[in-house]
Amino acid sequence: MLKYTELVMDHFRNPRNLGKIEDADAQATEGSIACGDMMTVYLKIKDNRIADIKFESYGCAANIATASMMTEVVKGLPIDEAKQISWKEIVERLGGLPQIKYHCSNLAVDTLRKAIKAYEDSTPRGVTNESIS
Amino acid sequence: MRVFLDNCRTTKVLPEVAQVVQQYMIEKFVRPDGLYQSAQEIYDDLTQAREFFAKSINADFGEEIVFTSGATESNNLAILGVARANKKLGNHIIISALEHGSVMSIASHLKDEGFDVTVVPVDSRGFVKMDDLQKAITPSTILVSIIAIGHFVGSIMPLQDIGEILSQQDHKIYFHTDAAEMYAKFPVDVKKLKVDLLSVSGHKFHAPKGVGFLYVRKGTKIEPVMYGAESFDRRRPGGENVPAIMGMKKAAEIAFEEMDLARQNLRKLQEYFVNQVESQIDHVILNGPRGEHRTPYNVNFSFQFIEGEAISLALSMEGVEVATGSACASEKLEPNYAILAIGGDHERAHGSIRFTFDRFTTKEQIDYTVEKLKAVVSWLRTISPIKAMR
Numbered sequence: 001m002l003k004y005t006e007l008v009m010d011h012f013r014n015p016r017n018l019g020k021i022e023d024a025d026a027q028a029t030e031g032s033i034a035c036g037d038m039m040t041v042y043l044k045i046k047d048n049r050i051a052d053i054k055f056e057s058y059g060c061a062a063n064i065a066t067a068s069m070m071t072e073v074v075k076g077l078p079i080d081e082a083k084q085i086s087w088k089e090i091v092e093r094l095g096g097l098p099q100i101k102y103h104c105s106n107l108a109v110d111t112l113r114k115a116i117k118a119y120e121d122s123t124p125r126g127v128t129n130e131s132i133s
Numbered sequence: 134m135r136v137f138l139d140n141c142r143t144t145k146v147l148p149e150v151a152q153v154v155q156q157y158m159i160e161k162f163v164r165p166d167g168l169y170q171s172a173q174e175i176y177d178d179l180t181q182a183r184e185f186f187a188k189s190i191n192a193d194f195g196e197e198i199v200f201t202s203g204a205t206e207s208n209n210l211a212i213l214g215v216a217r218a219n220k221k222l223g224n225h226i227i228i229s230a231l232e233h234g235s236v237m238s239i240a241s242h243l244k245d246e247g248f249d250v251t252v253v254p255v256d257s258r259g260f261v262k263m264d265d266l267q268k269a270i271t272p273s274t275i276l277v278s279i280i281a282i283g284h285f286v287g288s289i290m291p292l293q294d295i296g297e298i299l300s301q302q303d304h305k306i307y308f309h310t311d312a313a314e315m316y317a318k319f320p321v322d323v324k325k326l327k328v329d330l331l332s333v334s335g336h337k338f339h340a341p342k343g344v345g346f347l348y349v350r351k352g353t354k355i356e357p358v359m360y361g362a363e364s365f366d367r368r369r370p371g372g373e374n375v376p377a378i379m380g381m382k383k384a385a386e387i388a389f390e391e392m393d394l395a396r397q398n399l400r401k402l403q404e405y406f407v408n409q410v411e412s413q414i415d416h417v418i419l420n421g422p423r424g425e426h427r428t429p430y431n432v433n434f435s436f437q438f439i440e441g442e443a444i445s446l447a448l449s450m451e452g453v454e455v456a457t458g459s460a461c462a463s464e465k466l467e468p469n470y471a472i473l474a475i476g477g478d479h480e481r482a483h484g485s486i487r488f489t490f491d492r493f494t495t496k497e498q499i500d501y502t503v504e505k506l507k508a509v510v511s512w513l514r515t516i517s518p519i520k521a522m523r
Contacts, residue, residue, distance in 0.1 A: 004446075012443070013450060018516055033519060036440055036460045036468070036483040040518040056518035060442035060461035064516070100466060 004061060005095040011065035016072045019054045026119035030111040037063055037107055041071075041115040049078050055111075062101035063108075069094050070108040079116050085109060135452045136498040140337075141284050141314060141431060141489035142456060146380070147339045153383040154341060157376035164372050175375060182382045186346055189385060190331060191322040199347045199368050200378050204313040205235040207332030207347035208278075210369065211309045212239045214355040215276050215330065216248055219307070223273030225249045229261045229290070230474040231283040233311050237470075240278075249273075257476045258422035259288030266298060276307045281315035285458060285471035285487060286421030287431030289315075296327030307353065313337050313345075317388035318396070318430060329353050335377065339491070340384035344377035388492075395492035399429035402490065402499060406432055409503045414510055420472055420485055433458075435477065435485040439513040444486055447513065451505040458485035 004012070021027075021042035031038035037059045044052035053075050055067045069090050074082040087105035091097050097105065137145075146154075163169075165176035183195030192198070201207045216226055228240050230252050240250045251269040253261055261279060270277075277299055282289050292310055299306045309330035315321060316331075317338035323331060331348040335341060349355055349368065361370025410417055416437040421427055436444060441457030448455055458469025460483060468482035477485075488502070 009446075009450075012446065015516065029518065033483070034479040036479065038518060056516055058438065058517045058519050059440050060459065061446045062461070063440075064443060100464070101461075 003098065004065075005097075007095045008062065008065045008097065011068040011094065012061040015055075015057075015064055015068040017054050017068065017075065018056070020056060021052060021054050026115050026122065028111055028114035028118050030114055031059070031107050033058060036060070037104065039063065039067055039107055039111045041067075041111045043115050043119055045079065045119055048080075049076060050074050050082055051076075053112075059104065059107075060101075062097055062104040065094060066090050066097070066105040066108040067111075070105075070112060074112060079119070083113055083116055085112070134498075134501050135454070136502050137454045138488040138490065138494070138498075138502065139454050139456050140491040140494075141487065143336045143342060144339045144491050146336075146341055147384060147387065149387065150340055150380045150384045154376045154380035157379045161375075165375070166372075178379060179373060179375065182378055185382055186333075186385070187348075189321070189389065190316070190348055191324050192348055192350070194351055197348055197351055199349055199366055200373050201345050201347055201369060202343050202374070203336065203345040204233065204311055204332045204334035206369075207334070207345050208233065208235045208309075208311055209239055210347050210355070210358050211330040211332060211349075212236065212276065212278055213243070213358050214368075215307050215309070215353065216243055217246075218354040218356040219275045220248075222304070223271075223275040225251070225271050225273040226276040226278065227251045227253060227266070227269050227274060228278045229253050229280060230255050231259060231261075231286070231288070231471055232278065232280050233284060233313070236278055236280070236311060255283070255288070255474050258426075259283045259286040259471070259475050260422070260426070261290055261295070263291070263294055263298060266295060270298075270302060270306070272304065274302075274306050276309060278309040278311070281310045281312040281321075282428050282431075283421065283471060284314050284431075285469060286433050286475060287427040288422050289319075289426050289428055292326045292328065296325075300327050314428060314430070317385050318392060318428070320392075323348060323350070330355075335381035335384060338384055338388045340381035341377045344374055344381050346381075391492055396429055399490055399492065399494065402494060402496060403427075403429045403432060405496065406488070406499045406503070409499070410434060410506065413503065413507055418477075418481060420475065420477065420481070430490050432488045433485060434488075435472070435481045436510050436513075437480070437484055438517050438519045439510065440483050441485055443513055444484075444509055447509040448486075448502075448505060451509070453502050453505050456487040456489070458487065459483045 024042040027042045029040045040056045042054045053071045090105045183198040307329045311332045313334040316333040329350040334345040418435040420433040441459030442461040445457045460468040472482035
């Protein structure tokens, strides 16, 4: 059995910024059901800052907790700074993760970057909505 | 409320059993091979225990029982021991797709030693089909190892039919079964089943962990997998774990008294649980068979659109302890092979939860489990992006 920190379990059971933004400026989905890991991130951008962020998750406790922590870290940040957030930072903020679960934090960061890119690629607003394989 | 529903992994030791274990640790602590009166008593106790276990599976001789550290060791001794000892007669062995992980590893190791291994598939309910088995047999087949009850999906294998087929071949094929989930829960008759080797694990029926036995039919050519000093049993050297063996005997005695009634009660409880879940939660798939060919000790559901590690951790926070076939909960990040073997896809494996009972499981515990399960599944589905996208 994998051992999670108390903070991971807290973010798993009480995820921050959970849900959907109906009028999102951008959204992105990464991962697949087959891998057992999938995440959608919704962004609301104001003055090049992340004014609001929400996520949905199909995945394990680590997946939910890393997504939750990621949203907490980047909310309010300028998008250029948000892009620089690394998976290691998310893991550290959670007080560590079992090594085998590092890919979950990767997924959280990748989905965020993909959503930001979708926003940047769009003029004036963009929505990418990946179909699930 | 704490509800432990992972009894297929292990069970609690009964107080009566613990008492026996303690007695053989503190008072009757000597080994059976000493040259003094107290050792003779232990020798006699062990001999009686062998005879008890032999009789419990309708075997003829106490010497046919080899005490081990549990089913993994029994499986190693049975499969490695018979394969290596009979290599001159053939190098082919057959196992099923639902074998315990230990049998899978042993088979893979035997491949490295030059053996051919055929894994016979199972159908969508988890049963080995006789046609497939028949087709897999070759003149060089020396051993067939089929699990008695699929420990993930609860299918009771047609051991008697398999034994019949193997006994009709024109050359000897040894038949081994891993009966860890069957012994002390169902009647086992090695003559009726025509098995030559049978593995048992004590901690599956309220005995301590780290003890079990292997039945080896008289006349079976088998090599030890460990070598030691002259001792009580050359097939498995080293001092016997007397306290655990005597505890296992006590646990089996109690289990045999309660076994038939327990199966009847659990069958009703199992049906009730399955009905409750299927009527109260949408998008569930029962993995494995329904009815009398499924052990009443096992229920396995896949919950669609959500992932099993999250389900089991959330349930454990409510006091309900279960197992999952999700890749996220496995050390290798691989989805459960049993769900794939019965034709399930990765999503079905990821969302699978196994609930396994013991004979003390109550309706109150089941009601509590259903209530918590409903809440957890519903919560995880609200946060899942999948359903919304379908």
